[in-house]
Amino acid sequence: MKNNNFWEKLKNKQRPILALAPMAGFTDSAFRQICHKFGADVLYSEMVSATALNYFSQTFNSQTRKRDSGGEATWELTGFNHRLEKNYVVQLFGANPEHFATATTLIEKKLKPAGIDINCGCPAGKVLKQGAGADLMKDLNKSRQIIAAVLKNTTLPVSIKIRAKVGKVSAIDFLKNISDLPVAAVMIHGRSLSQGFSGDPDFAIVKKARPYFKGVILINGGINTLEDAQRALKESGADGLGLARGILGRPWLFQEIKENKIINKNNKQVFHFILQHARLVEKIKGPGALIELRKHLVWYVSGFSGASRLRAQLVTVKSLADLENILTKEIKK
Numbered sequence: 001m002k003n004n005n006f007w008e009k010l011k012n013k014q015r016p017i018l019a020l021a022p023m024a025g026f027t028d029s030a031f032r033q034i035c036h037k038f039g040a041d042v043l044y045s046e047m048v049s050a051t052a053l054n055y056f057s058q059t060f061n062s063q064t065r066k067r068d069s070g071g072e073a074t075w076e077l078t079g080f081n082h083r084l085e086k087n088y089v090v091q092l093f094g095a096n097p098e099h100f101a102t103a104t105t106l107i108e109k110k111l112k113p114a115g116i117d118i119n120c121g122c123p124a125g126k127v128l129k130q131g132a133g134a135d136l137m138k139d140l141n142k143s144r145q146i147i148a149a150v151l152k153n154t155t156l157p158v159s160i161k162i163r164a165k166v167g168k169v170s171a172i173d174f175l176k177n178i179s180d181l182p183v184a185a186v187m188i189h190g191r192s193l194s195q196g197f198s199g200d201p202d203f204a205i206v207k208k209a210r211p212y213f214k215g216v217i218l219i220n221g222g223i224n225t226l227e228d229a230q231r232a233l234k235e236s237g238a239d240g241l242g243l244a245r246g247i248l249g250r251p252w253l254f255q256e257i258k259e260n261k262i263i264n265k266n267n268k269q270v271f272h273f274i275l276q277h278a279r280l281v282e283k284i285k286g287p288g289a290l291i292e293l294r295k296h297l298v299w300y301v302s303g304f305s306g307a308s309r310l311r312a313q314l315v316t317v318k319s320l321a322d323l324e325n326i327l328t329k330e331i332k333k
Contacts, residue, residue, distance in 0.1 A: 005157040006087050006114050007185045007216040010041055010240075016233055017041050017240025018254050021187065021220055022091040022117070022161070024124075025295060026248065028077075030281040033084045035247065039254035041240070042087045047119055047127075049074050050094035053103035078111055086114075089159065093119040095131035095142065097149040104153040115156050118147060120174070121163045121189050123196050134193045137166040140177045147178055157184035161220075161242075164205045165192040171205055175212040185216035187242040190232075197221075197245065206236035218242045226256045249299030267304055271327045274300050278323050290317050297323075 010017045020027060020035040022044035032043040056071025080088045090113050092103055104116055120143055122133030136143050150158050160183055164171050171188050188209065190201025201221040209217065219232050220242030229241055247253045252263050265273070274297065281289050297314040301307050310330070317323045 004155065005184050006042075007157055007159070010087070011216050016238075016257070017216065017218065018257060019187065019218055019240060019242045020044055020247070020254075021242035021244040022047055022119070023244055023248075025292075028281075028284075028292075029080055029085065030277065030284050031251070031296070032088070033081060033280065034277060035251050035254060036085060038251050039258040040243075042089060042114075043080075043085050044117060045080070045088070045090045045113075046077050047091055047093045047122065048077050048103075050092040050099040050103040051096060053092075053106055054096070054099035057102050057106045078107065078113075080111075080113065082112075088113045089115040089117050091117040091119050091161065092150075093122060093127060093132045094146075095136060097142070097145040100146050101149040101153045104150045108154045108156055113156070115159060115184070116150060116154055117159045117161060117187075118150060119161050121161045121166075121187075123163075123193055134163055134166045137162050137174055137193075138169045140169065140174065143174070144178055144181075147181055147183065151181060151183075159183065159185035159187065159216075161187045161189070163189045163191060163193055164202045165194075167193070171209050172212060175209050179212050183213075183215055185218065186213055187218040187220050189242075190219055190221040190236075201232075203232050203235035203238075206238045210237070216240070220244060222246075224253075226253070226260070226262055229253075229257045248296065249302055268331050270300055270304075271331050275324065275327060278320055282320050287319065290319055290323060293317070293323075 018040055019042035020032060020040045024047045027044055027046050036043060052071045052074035056075050078090050090107050092100060094100060107116060119133055120137040127133035128135040162171055162174055188205055190203050190205055191199055203219055206217050206219050216239045218240045219236040219238040223229050223232050223241055223243055224246035232241060256263050278290060278293055281293050294315050294317060298311045301310045313326050
């Protein structure tokens, strides 16, 4: 195992490791910083295309590089704050071992995150069509080639995200196939590919997988409340949790789990928090970035009285001033 394996250090603290799981369009630098403040021990990037980085690497130092291939925009997704985003992991997706090798080298040399993760669990159709994400999990030969390529080209700890089952390949089959490789951690989404994001997750899959994997195991999927987290840890025996959709609109779920108590915020407190989030986004990304925040905004007000009315206003936000006008009126009510 790598001598800079932060995963093992976290495990030795003998407490559940809490990770912000990767979510495309959500886990940007601002949200990662917020989740870290609330207690997230590990922060994943949004999914990053290994293929786009492979092409981008060829012109990394060029003054004439273009955004046509999406490479530069993809590279921007990987940016992070070294001081405020502790244990930051870049998650790569793709289906070409050579692309993963090149992307891994670029990331370690130019970015220097804490680790690199390989996505073998994404259920999105546009990802599956590339033979990537969950589709990669069912191809034991190719997935092993990719994992080996990443391990060969980095000194950083390497982790993998998989599902309980994809087609005929279970998490157990997958881990048996790579049991001899020095992978530092695996996050298992407790649902199969056919389940997607619905249905009961199989938390017990971790106990079945434990004999075939020596590193850190996190359980993921269907963890939306403190009670869910407690049940997931008890039934799985996992080293920690990967929180995803459950923390959208409620990033303080990390704190709830750490402190073992429910945190209730009233509407006005949530509105004030939304403004903090928005100001951080604008600080990092600049004017105009509030359009990207809309998806977060609708999660924050989910369950509120008059939520549909609020959502209708929030999805039109284009600037910090727009958001401040809407929420200031709500706060004064």
